[in-house]
Structure formats: C-alpha cells, structure tokens
Amino acid sequence: MGEPATAEPDPAGAGDGVIATRALTKRFRGGQLAVDGLDLTVPAGSVFGFLGPNGSGKTTTIRMLMGLIEPTSGTARVLGQPMPRAARSVLPHVGALIEGPALYGFLSGGDNLMRYDAADPTADPRTRRARVTAALDRVGLTAAAGKKTKAYSLGMKQRLGLAAALLQPRRLLVLDEPTNGLDPQGMREIRTLVRELASDGTTVFLSSHLLDEIEQVCTHAAVMARGRLITQGAVADLAAGTRGRLVVTTPDAGDAARVLKEQGTGDIVVGDDRVTGEPPDRDLAEVNAALVSAGVRVRGFTVERASLEDAFVALTGEGFDVAG
C-alpha cells in the first residue's frame, strides 16, 4: 500500500484498521524485549480490548502507537498514517487517557478542563466554555464541576480525564487501564461511558488486565502475553474457539473423577458434588454412558460456555493474573 499523498488522516478510517501494526517490536536499552513482532488490526467502530497480564507489553505498545516512543523495528499506523512520523496530523483526532490524567488539585474540574482546552492550539478560545460544559455533561460531572479535583474520587478523576479526551470530536479513543484502581461503582461508570462513546461510532481501544471487563465491554480483543500477540478477533469468536469445561454434577464425585480420567478428560477438579474437566476429544454421549455404567449417579452433565479466560488458558497454558 502506498503512502497517502496528504498529511490528513485517511478519511475512510483506514481500510486496514484504525490501528494497524506490522512486526512492531520494542527492545529497551537494558535488553528487555517488551513488544515482540506485534501484528495488530483494530477495526473501525470496534471497542477493542487490549488484554494481558501486568508486564505483557500493553503500555509499551500504546506509547508506540501514540508516538511517545520509537519502535525498535516494525511499523505502526494510526488512522492510516505512520507513527510516530505523522503524529502531528494524527493526534488531534485521537483522545488518549494514559496512566491517569494530570490534574491540578487546587483547581475545580471545570477549570482543569479549561486549562486542557487552552493548551490545544487548534481550540478556539471563544467556544472554550461551551466545549468544557459539553464534556463535563458527557461524563456526568456537571454537578461536581465547581469542586476542587483534590476532593474528587479516583473514578471522578478518571471521568474528568475522559472529558479532557473528549473536548474535541475524536475518531479514536485510547484508554490505558481506564478502570485500574477504581471501586466496583467507579468501574461500572467508566464501562457505561465507554459503551456510550462507542455507540456513536468512535473507535475505542482500551487496555485491561481484567478478562471480565473485556468480555463485558469489548466487541473485539487482542490477547498479549510476554510481549507477544496470542490471538485477536471478535470477542465472541475468541471464546467460541475454545471448548468450555465439562461439568458433571453427582454425589459420587470420586468415582466420577476416576471414570472421567479413563475417558480422557484433562485437568480434572473434584468438588463436593461436582467434577469439572477439559472435555475429551470424543463423543460426550459415550463419556456420559461410561459414567452411568460404572454406577455413578449423574445428576447433571453439561459443557459450560467457554469464557475468554478459558481461551487465554488454552492458548497460553498459563493462568491469568487477575490481581488488581
């Protein structure tokens, strides 16, 4: 694909993705390979979850996408333009919330936004107040606009950071761990807001180390582990590609576990009145029949729908660190 002739972002929203990286790699000076040959494609209009345990390379990738650091090798395109080269023409179309907003605690939320807006050379000062009012309204902070931000909760600060990212119309929002450190209520508020933002067509790229968050909010996801991309695609497809767990409910859990093992079931976990495991690669009707003919009283026999967590474990062979 040739370079577009103008410095304007591709108006079609980048045919090959709002974000597209090819073999993107970052090796830090100390030798740490933080991102290793990443091929990422973020479809226009998606809510794209960038998922991985702490230290898997998410923040480093985001910093390369935003032109904050240079890749060691490979390419990154955002809105169809190469980064970091086209940062000046691309970044005005991108709202970013990376590592929490920088706020003046002694200023009100509204005044902090006025400062953000004033720092944008393309923002017309005559319409500043209207933009700030609209952004506060968008994130539900109108009532708290006059309060000093040092009195804000963490969730309110994150919402104010989002408001800052929304002062201008954006085609892409990049949010690095937007719910990190928030209580459940704060998390819900941010997730609701992300869904609302996406519903008007803005592409949202958000990183998270929380699997359930990605399942609740995102249409698409990429899974990172140790700097490498494990998989990417529609969230529904990612989980569907993995078989769920076989769950047998029975008062004879010990016997059931033995028979299930003979039948090739993997990773068996025995509970009080249930046994779960990875379904064997054979007709499950035969497995059920084997249980019954061994005298196991089977009260329930199902395969639970795979979650993204099951997919992650199946793909990496590792558990998912859900700390934090």
Ligand SMILES: Nc1ncnc2c1ncn2[C@@H]1O[C@H](COP(=O)(O)OP(=O)(O)OP(=O)(O)O)[C@@H](O)[C@H]1O
């Ligand atoms: N400036 C740096 N110099 C050297 N190593 C770094 C630097 N920044 C990050 N790393 C290392 O690169 C790896 C990936 O870090 P990164 O912050 O991108 O991961 P992450 O997935 O965003 O994790 P977290 O959620 O903890 O921020 C880690 O091993 C980290 O220690």
